[in-house]
Amino acid sequence: MTIEVELGQRYQQTTAPQDVWEVVLVLSNAGPIPHARLLRVGSSRDVKTVSFPALQDKRLYQILKS
Numbered sequence: 001m002t003i004e005v006e007l008g009q010r011y012q013q014t015t016a017p018q019d020v021w022e023v024v025l026v027l028s029n030a031g032p033i034p035h036a037r038l039l040r041v042g043s044s045r046d047v048k049t050v051s052f053p054a055l056q057d058k059r060l061y062q063i064l065k066s
Helices: 052-056
Strands: 010-013 016-027 035-040 047-051 061-064
Touching (some): 016 047, 035 052, 052 061
Antiparallel strands (some): 010 016, 010 061, 016 035
C-alpha cells in the first residue's frame, strides 16, 4: 500500500515512540526516490530526511491520525 506523504503529517518512529516527527518539506523531485524532511515536534533543530519507502515501512514508522 502506498501512502501520500504531505506537509503536516506526523509520524512516530517505532524505535523511539516518545518522539513525534512532522513533515515540513517534501522532496519529491530530488531523485528517483522521494524524501521528506522531518522536524521533531517540540524542537526547532532536530531535523532529518527520510525516504518515502522508509516512512511507509510500518516496522520503522507509524503515521499518526490527525
